[in-house]
Amino acid sequence: MKISSGNISFRLAGLDPKDFPRFSEAKEEVFSVNGSLLKKMIKRVSFCTSSQQSSMNLHGVLFEVEKSVLRLVATDGHRLALYQSEIEGVLKPAQWVLPKKGVMEIRRVFGEEGKLNIKSKENLLHFEGEKSLLSVRLLEGGFPEYKYVLPSGLDNKAIIDREIFLRALRRASVFSGEKGEGVKMNFSPDGRFELQVEGPSGEYREGLNIQYEGFPLRIMFNAHYLIEALNVMEEERVRFELRDSESAALLREEKNDAYLYVVMPMRMLE
Numbered sequence: 001m002k003i004s005s006g007n008i009s010f011r012l013a014g015l016d017p018k019d020f021p022r023f024s025e026a027k028e029e030v031f032s033v034n035g036s037l038l039k040k041m042i043k044r045v046s047f048c049t050s051s052q053q054s055s056m057n058l059h060g061v062l063f064e065v066e067k068s069v070l071r072l073v074a075t076d077g078h079r080l081a082l083y084q085s086e087i088e089g090v091l092k093p094a095q096w097v098l099p100k101k102g103v104m105e106i107r108r109v110f111g112e113e114g115k116l117n118i119k120s121k122e123n124l125l126h127f128e129g130e131k132s133l134l135s136v137r138l139l140e141g142g143f144p145e146y147k148y149v150l151p152s153g154l155d156n157k158a159i160i161d162r163e164i165f166l167r168a169l170r171r172a173s174v175f176s177g178e179k180g181e182g183v184k185m186n187f188s189p190d191g192r193f194e195l196q197v198e199g200p201s202g203e204y205r206e207g208l209n210i211q212y213e214g215f216p217l218r219i220m221f222n223a224h225y226l227i228e229a230l231n232v233m234e235e236e237r238v239r240f241e242l243r244d245s246e247s248a249a250l251l252r253e254e255k256n257d258a259y260l261y262v263v264m265p266m267r268m269l270e
Contacts, residue, residue, distance in 0.1 A: 023126075023135060030094065030120050031065055033087050035113040035129060041072045041083040042107050044232050044259055049100045050076035057097045060139045062146070063125070065091040073146050079225050080146060080262040096125050097143050102136035109134050151248045151262060154241035156214025158187060159254060162238045166230040168195055168206050173223040175199040182220035182266035187212055187242075197223075219245045220266045226251070229261040 050058035113129030
């Protein structure tokens with residue numbers, strides 16, 4: 001290819017068009033989903049993927065269909081995000097694990113699309129909109145049996161204003177230091193909720209008034225993990241459900257059970 005302008009000239013080497021990758025045709029449609037819904041589901045879970053390569057594909061996002069439900073799950077081993085929604089039709093149980101990069105491309109490519117048709121063929125998952133087509137290569141290997149780690153029997157329940165909780169955690173994270181010291185939390189039956197951090201740069205304490213049902217509980221979390229979850233939630237208040245200081249906790253919106261976030265506490269030395 002030759003490109004010239006005035007006294008300037010370029011000659012660019014090309015490749016045979018026959019060598020350009022072709023889309024693999026997938027004729028059987030697996031399910032359809034609203035594009036805006038899928039983008040929302042991806043946003044709610046994708047931040048939970050691991051940055052490290054692993055045999056259990058913690059660096060990918062699980063797409064799971066079961067009956068008339070589409071479920072997206074992501075985990076890095078310390079936390080887990082799950083979003084599920086009912087879609088049209090009765091679906092055959094199936095699972096696909098997509099790389100995070102491919103999942104984020106879905107959000108970008110189908111920015112203005114309405115209905116998306118999803119088709120499966122061999123090691124690819126095809127996403128077809130009215131104007132765009134995207135094929136994502138699946139990750140090889142399995143995904144953790146996430147259903148076994150979903151906590152139950154959480155007798156201690158708190159209702160907290162999401163924005164107030166988020167701002168408090170951001171302030172706490174300033175003092176957590178490079179080593180990632182956790183934020184200690186004290187839950188009291190009288191509704192008093194205290195956050196505390198003791199880091200190399202100083203100490204932080206803040207008290208909040210919340211709705212709380214349960215026994216006195218002292219627990220510690222990575223503030224960053226909670227901040228990321230609260231950032232993608234939309235309701236004014238969230239439910240924080242806990243068992244004890246060593247078991248996984250459950251964070252979700254007050255009136256929405258479609259999305260849940262599981263986070264492991266940090267070990268307290270004192």
